[in-house]
Amino acid sequence: MVRTICIANQKGGVGKTTTAIHLATASAIAGQRTLLVDLDPQCNATSGIGQQPLERHPLVCERPLGESIRITEVENLGILPGSRYFQDIDYLENGNASHSERLKHHLANYTQRYDLVYIDCPPSLGQLTQTALSSSSEVLMPIQCEFFAMEGLTQMIHVIKRIMQRVDNQLQFGGILLTMYEPQLELTHEVDAEVRDFFGEIVFDTVIPRDVTLSEASGHGQSTFEYAPRSRGTRAYTELCQEILEYE
Amino acid sequence: MVRTICIANQKGGVGKTTTAIHLATASAIAGQRTLLVDLDPQCNATSGIGQQPLERHPLVCERPLGESIRITEVENLGILPGSRYFQDIDYLENGNASHSERLKHHLANYTQRYDLVYIDCPPSLGQLTQTALSSSSEVLMPIQCEFFAMEGLTQMIHVIKRIMQRVDNQLQFGGILLTMYEPQLELTHEVDAEVRDFFGEIVFDTVIPRDVTLSEASGHGQSTFEYAPRSRGTRAYTELCQEILEYE
Numbered sequence: 001m002v003r004t005i006c007i008a009n010q011k012g013g014v015g016k017t018t019t020a021i022h023l024a025t026a027s028a029i030a031g032q033r034t035l036l037v038d039l040d041p042q043c044n045a046t047s048g049i050g051q052q053p054l055e056r057h058p059l060v061c062e063r064p065l066g067e068s069i070r071i072t073e074v075e076n077l078g079i080l081p082g083s084r085y086f087q088d089i090d091y092l093e094n095g096n097a098s099h100s101e102r103l104k105h106h107l108a109n110y111t112q113r114y115d116l117v118y119i120d121c122p123p124s125l126g127q128l129t130q131t132a133l134s135s136s137s138e139v140l141m142p143i144q145c146e147f148f149a150m151e152g153l154t155q156m157i158h159v160i161k162r163i164m165q166r167v168d169n170q171l172q173f174g175g176i177l178l179t180m181y182e183p184q185l186e187l188t189h190e191v192d193a194e195v196r197d198f199f200g201e202i203v204f205d206t207v208i209p210r211d212v213t214l215s216e217a218s219g220h221g222q223s224t225f226e227y228a229p230r231s232r233g234t235r236a237y238t239e240l241c242q243e244i245l246e247y248e
Numbered sequence: 249m250v251r252t253i254c255i256a257n258q259k260g261g262v263g264k265t266t267t268a269i270h271l272a273t274a275s276a277i278a279g280q281r282t283l284l285v286d287l288d289p290q291c292n293a294t295s296g297i298g299q300q301p302l303e304r305h306p307l308v309c310e311r312p313l314g315e316s317i318r319i320t321e322v323e324n325l326g327i328l329p330g331s332r333y334f335q336d337i338d339y340l341e342n343g344n345a346s347h348s349e350r351l352k353h354h355l356a357n358y359t360q361r362y363d364l365v366y367i368d369c370p371p372s373l374g375q376l377t378q379t380a381l382s383s384s385s386e387v388l389m390p391i392q393c394e395f396f397a398m399e400g401l402t403q404m405i406h407v408i409k410r411i412m413q414r415v416d417n418q419l420q421f422g423g424i425l426l427t428m429y430e431p432q433l434e435l436t437h438e439v440d441a442e443v444r445d446f447f448g449e450i451v452f453d454t455v456i457p458r459d460v461t462l463s464e465a466s467g468h469g470q471s472t473f474e475y476a477p478r479s480r481g482t483r484a485y486t487e488l489c490q491e492i493l494e495y496e
């Protein structure tokens with residue numbers, strides 16, 4: 001199976017989409033043939049790199065995935081766009097185990113031609129996220145240094161462990177990433193210390209600082225690699241990508 | 249029907265729970281008998297005011313709601329706690345129209361004894377949020393001054409309009425609230441101007457500033473009315489509450 005990193009966290013607004021876009025771009029720039037899959041009905045990953053959502057969701061159509069994948073302005077980076085079409089989202093969210101198997105095969109058949117795949121998930125632990133987790137080799141969990149972000153972690157870990165116990169499982173823990181890090185705030189250091197105490201090794205050394213260029217860039221349909229190449233956000237995601245590529 | 253304000257937005261991390269907790273507290277302090285309903289499987293509203301989630305979700309059990317409602321340390325404020333029990337969340341999320349009718353009646357029967365009800369929703373447009381919307385008299389949408397937050401608004405408004413067109417509908421637009429407002433950032437002013445251009449009157453005059461005491465307070469199981477009564481966050485939610493109570 002191709003290395004497939006699922007970026008998931010039930011808590012909303014923790015930087016899942018921003019991490020998916022910037023890690024995928026950093027990997028492509030490092031020479032890895034990279035695919036970004038947008039499973040979020042908001043389609044933020046699709047518009048965040050300047051692409052348009054599809055009418056129908058590619059994972060639900062009978063068309064081979066290859067026909068839906070778009071190449072982007074970044075060399076080595078392809079995207080499987082999302083769709084806002086309600087019936088397809090409903091089908092993906094409320095499905096049963098058998099069609100989640102179908103999705104899994106649909107994804108696996110096409111990703112062979114890539115070195116790395118990143119999947120951006122919606123803020124939920126429903127069927128869509130569980131299907132993405134069971135189609136992945138690793139799960140990466142972005143969290144903010146906030147109280148509410150800590151709360152949801154145990155519930156999330158519980159769901160991941162349940163998927164890891166399944167017979168055909170290949171899901172490993174990819175790591176916890178601290179995002180929107182503000183070293184001048186005491187709360188940031190308190191949560192940082194607590195997360196590292198509790199989860200130890202699996203917390204990435206790299207933290208992503210709060211950097212407004214990361215938000216501004218998405219308004220221009222670009223990553224900060226294009227919009228603000230020397231920003232702190234760009235440097236942090238480059239370091240994180242190196243950490244991930246060494247980890248293999 | 250008792251005035252029931254549903255706090256909803258599919259976009260994650262925009263301040264739904266923080267707004268639900270602080271508006272409910274401000275209303276209770278202003279003398280309104282207030283009920284806060286936690287419909288989010290993360291149960292952030294429940295823990296954010298120092299309560300424990302329930303084993304089973306009160307809206308799914310046969311027990312009358314009254315038995316699940318807890319009084320809080322704030323006079324006039326009661327809470328219907330959430331639950332993290334997966335089967336109940338699944339049932340609420342994947343339900344059909346007939347059981348959403350049941351939930352609606354279950355909620356309506358018990359809320360008569362309050363002046364105001366606030367419902368905190370998960371970051372999704374699924375069945376649970378739609379049930380909450382159709383059980384409410386108003387919908388209040390918090391948004392951050394960010395590009396991705398703008399993106400999801402049209403999709404959200406589309407779902408709300410669909411519910412408003414139903415026969416038995418009593419849902420009105422309660423307003424759009426700008427949260428985590430940072431006047432020193434250009435992006436904040438750009439989004440502020442765009443939202444007010446597009447949505448005009450329904451955008452609240454009051455904006456909620458980014459204020460770390462709002463995050464710190466939830467770590468202590470309190471609102472800022474207790475934790476930091478003179479903070480900017482407390483003042484802003486007091487003003488917002490006045491705007492809402494005058495609006496009646």
Ligand SMILES: Nc1ncnc2c1ncn2[C@@H]1O[C@H](COP(=O)(O)OP(=O)(O)OP(=O)(O)O)[C@@H](O)[C@H]1O
Nearest residue numbers: 012013014015016017018123209210211215260394
């Ligand atoms: N390091 C950062 N510094 C500043 N802003 C950031 C950073 N990371 C993300 N943001 C901004 O914060 C908001 C939330 O981030 P993002 O949308 O990536 O989170 P998400 O977890 O994907 O949200 P959702 O749960 O809705 O899918 C966005 O507007 C984004 O531009």
Ligand SMILES: Nc1ncnc2c1ncn2[C@@H]1O[C@H](COP(=O)(O)OP(=O)(O)OP(=O)(O)O)[C@@H](O)[C@H]1O
Nearest residue numbers: 012146260261262263264265266371457458459463
């Ligand atoms: N005005 C504010 N200033 C600073 N921090 C804030 C503010 N409002 C909310 N926060 C913090 O931002 C994070 C997101 O807010 P909150 O959890 O209320 O959003 P939400 O929309 O309910 O998220 P979800 O989509 O996961 O339900 C929380 O950690 C909260 O403490």
Ligand SMILES: [Mg+2]
Nearest residue numbers: 016017040044
């Ligand atoms: Mg996202």
Ligand SMILES: [Mg+2]
Nearest residue numbers: 264265288292
């Ligand atoms: Mg919330």
